[in-house]
Amino acid sequence: MAEVELRNLRKDWDTATAVDDVSIKIENGEFLAILGPSGCGKSTTLFMLAGVYLPTSGDIMFDGARVNDVEARLRNVGIVFQSYALYPNMSVLQNILFPTRFQKTDDAQARAHEMAELVQITDLLGRRPSELSGGQQQRVALARALIKRPNLLLLDEPLSNLDATLRLSMRAEIRRITRELGVTTILVTHDQLEATTMADRVMCMNKGRIEQVGSAADLYLRPDTLFVAGFIGSPPINLIPPDRDVLSLPDRCHTLGLRPEALRVSEVGMPATVLSVEPMGREAMMTVDTPLGDLRFIEATAQPKYRPRDLLRLTFDNADTILFDAKGQRIPEAHATLKETAYA
Amino acid sequence: MAQIDWDQLAAQSRRHRLIKNSCLILFLTLVSVPVILPFFWVVVISFSARTGGVESAILWRACAVLVPAVLAYGVAHLTLPRIAHRLLAGAGILGLTALGLWLSVGAELHLNNYRFLINANLIEDIRGAGTVGGQFPWVWTAFGNSLLVALCSTVMKVTVATLAGYYISRFQFRGRNGFLQGLLIIEVFHPWMLTIPIFLVIYWVGLLNTLAGPILVLTAIGLPFFIFIMKGFFDAVPWDIEMSAMADGATRRQAFHMVVLPQVRPGLIAVGVLGFITGWEEYVFVTALRTGNSYWVMSTYLYYVAEDVMGVDYGLVAAVSVFYMLPSLVLYLACQRYLTQMKLGGIKG
Numbered sequence: 001m002a003e004v005e006l007r008n009l010r011k012d013w014d015t016a017t018a019v020d021d022v023s024i025k026i027e028n029g030e031f032l033a034i035l036g037p038s039g040c041g042k043s044t045t046l047f048m049l050a051g052v053y054l055p056t057s058g059d060i061m062f063d064g065a066r067v068n069d070v071e072a073r074l075r076n077v078g079i080v081f082q083s084y085a086l087y088p089n090m091s092v093l094q095n096i097l098f099p100t101r102f103q104k105t106d107d108a109q110a111r112a113h114e115m116a117e118l119v120q121i122t123d124l125l126g127r128r129p130s131e132l133s134g135g136q137q138q139r140v141a142l143a144r145a146l147i148k149r150p151n152l153l154l155l156d157e158p159l160s161n162l163d164a165t166l167r168l169s170m171r172a173e174i175r176r177i178t179r180e181l182g183v184t185t186i187l188v189t190h191d192q193l194e195a196t197t198m199a200d201r202v203m204c205m206n207k208g209r210i211e212q213v214g215s216a217a218d219l220y221l222r223p224d225t226l227f228v229a230g231f232i233g234s235p236p237i238n239l240i241p242p243d244r245d246v247l248s249l250p251d252r253c254h255t256l257g258l259r260p261e262a263l264r265v266s267e268v269g270m271p272a273t274v275l276s277v278e279p280m281g282r283e284a285m286m287t288v289d290t291p292l293g294d295l296r297f298i299e300a301t302a303q304p305k306y307r308p309r310d311l312l313r314l315t316f317d318n319a320d321t322i323l324f325d326a327k328g329q330r331i332p333e334a335h336a337t338l339k340e341t342a343y344a
Numbered sequence: 345m346a347q348i349d350w351d352q353l354a355a356q357s358r359r360h361r362l363i364k365n366s367c368l369i370l371f372l373t374l375v376s377v378p379v380i381l382p383f384f385w386v387v388v389i390s391f392s393a394r395t396g397g398v399e400s401a402i403l404w405r406a407c408a409v410l411v412p413a414v415l416a417y418g419v420a421h422l423t424l425p426r427i428a429h430r431l432l433a434g435a436g437i438l439g440l441t442a443l444g445l446w447l448s449v450g451a452e453l454h455l456n457n458y459r460f461l462i463n464a465n466l467i468e469d470i471r472g473a474g475t476v477g478g479q480f481p482w483v484w485t486a487f488g489n490s491l492l493v494a495l496c497s498t499v500m501k502v503t504v505a506t507l508a509g510y511y512i513s514r515f516q517f518r519g520r521n522g523f524l525q526g527l528l529i530i531e532v533f534h535p536w537m538l539t540i541p542i543f544l545v546i547y548w549v550g551l552l553n554t555l556a557g558p559i560l561v562l563t564a565i566g567l568p569f570f571i572f573i574m575k576g577f578f579d580a581v582p583w584d585i586e587m588s589a590m591a592d593g594a595t596r597r598q599a600f601h602m603v604v605l606p607q608v609r610p611g612l613i614a615v616g617v618l619g620f621i622t623g624w625e626e627y628v629f630v631t632a633l634r635t636g637n638s639y640w641v642m643s644t645y646l647y648y649v650a651e652d653v654m655g656v657d658y659g660l661v662a663a664v665s666v667f668y669m670l671p672s673l674v675l676y677l678a679c680q681r682y683l684t685q686m687k688l689g690g691i692k693g
Contacts, residue, residue, distance in 0.1 A: 052587050073593045085584035089606035098602075102593030148593065 009058035033199035078145030086129035246342035257322035269315035393659030457663035494623030509574025553638035577611030
């Protein structure tokens with residue numbers, strides 16, 4: 001178990017900068033998710049932590065000691081790859097035992113069985129990886145990553161090859177196991193749901209830079225940047241250039257963010273025409289034409305009441321508006337208010 | 345909507361399938377005849393020819409049994425849908441064929457042509473000791489030399505091609521693309537074009553008239569192709585697995601041995617078999633790199649038997665041919681499923 005710190009970490013490839021000035025401190029036993037679109041540098045960061053890539057500059061610290069130059073095999077880091085990367089020529093048990101072949105371990109067999117029990121694959125130990133389902137392979141990969149009691153557990157998109165139901169149960173499962181062991185864990189994912197449900201803190205990255213670090217609620221309710229606002233939330237937030245005829249807001253506001261569920265139907269409000277209705281199961285997503293422009297709006301009902309071309313009136317709480325300046329930074333403690341002219 | 349007569353459609357489909365399969369089997373049988381017949385002929389001659397003459401009548405009598413047998417199996421294959429029945433019919437036809445062959449040509453068969461296997465002084469016995477003066481070796485000497493050439497060059501080819509293929513597949517280095525293209529360009533030129541320069545090089549380094557000469561030359565000539573094949577196999581092994589092994593505590597070399605190498609085993613076998621067969625059947629360079637009869641291998645032995653000594657004893661020539669063919673054939677049959685997995689790696693990779 002270790003406390004991990006990145007200081008001004010940077011990685012340049014021949015043609016591009018993959019990771020640019022990333023600094024973060026991860027507490028002992030914490031579960032951090034690195035979230036971002038593909039190509040944002042999250043996997044590069046992960047592989048630098050593992051020791052597969054060498055950073056161009058900056059420091060990687062484990063428990064306060066610089067480990068930049070320590071080889072991958074000596075860092076005592078467990079990795080679960082997206083492809084699971086099980087060794088096809090070995091049985092499940094041999095796969096789990098593989099890391100112990102390089103360490104002095106007296107109780108390797110006992111530990112392997114303990115790990116198999118933890119991830120619930122005790123009846124599969126004799127099989128080959130090719131005879132396992134995706135979820136079972138995932139569990140084997142997890143057991144193999146954990147058997148050497150790693151300082152740090154790295155998960156690289158571990159759930160993206162699983163089907164939706166399995167993903168849901170594995171999410172809880174991985175969370176349970178990491179809690180039980182108290183291991184410091186870093187999860188890399190492009191799936192916001194995965195990040196927000198599993199992690200204590202989420203670090204959102206874009207183009208090699210950190211956009212924001214915080215809890216799931218921080219990122220959702222108080223996104224620091226336009227990118228975070230647009231990336232987090234499904235269906236996505238409404239980002240509109242404010243029309244000052246119908247809105248009163250600070251002068252430097254350049255973009256107005258309004259979550260689809262912040263809008264609600266009311267007696268008094270701006271007029272809206274329904275353009276389309278998409279039932280999504282528990283709720284329905286509608287696109288409506290308003291004085292602010294076309295907005296996404298969520299109606300919290302399984303049985304939609306409105307149909308295209310219906311007229312309704314919409315309003316929102318001023319506190320739910322999020323304002324951004326011309327650079328895409330959030331303007332703290334500032335909100336927008338609808339003017340009377342909008343009601344016409 | 346009109347009533348569809350499913351039974352009629354099913355009958356039609358069955359008929360189409362039967363015609364298609366019959367045509368296919370007939371076609372495949374016909375194209376395989378020119379390939380199989382010479383081999384069959386050589387085998388028949390080696391067991392039947394008596395001093396000098398070739399009894400073609402034996403071949404025709406054997407064919408008179410075999411052709412109906414093949415046709416009968418074709419019909420059985422088409423008409424019997426169950427595999428167990430087919431196997432049973434096949435075994436029955438095989439038994440009948442063996443019986444037919446025994447009855448038609450059995451009396452003509454003998455092993456006299458294979459006497460070269462146990463007679464160390466074959467030529468002296470035929471021609472008299474004075475003529476060739478003990479230069480001509482026992483077949484097992486040539487066999488041993490051929491084995492040595494084939495095995496040594498195979499081991500070197502497999503070792504170098506594996507390490508080079510791995511490096512090219514995994515590492516970026518200056519001139520990598522040029523190197524890969526160079527490998528391909530070498531394949532454009534036939535190695536025989538290089539016979540004279542190779543002879544000179546071997547002469548200057550003093551390996552003329554030693555088996556080391558052909559071993560090294562064969563290794564060098566075979567390598568570009570084998571490196572390409574091994575690169576293709578390594579390209580197919582995912583990076584993740586290697587990274588995972590290294591994160592699990594293995595050094596790069598351990599990861600290579602324990603995780604990567606087992607996955608290119610089909611490639612190692614394919615390259616090994618091909619390398620062995622090319623070494624086993626080599627004639628041009630083993631002849632070019634010796635002056636006089638300093639060493640004998642199977643190919644030069646066969647040539648000598650066929651051309652220099654017994655221009656007319658086809659029985660003996662055929663028997664030596666069969667003996668020469670056997671190791672390649674066995675090896676090929678045992679490993680052919682690995683050979684079909686070969687693929688060439690691209691330049692980019």
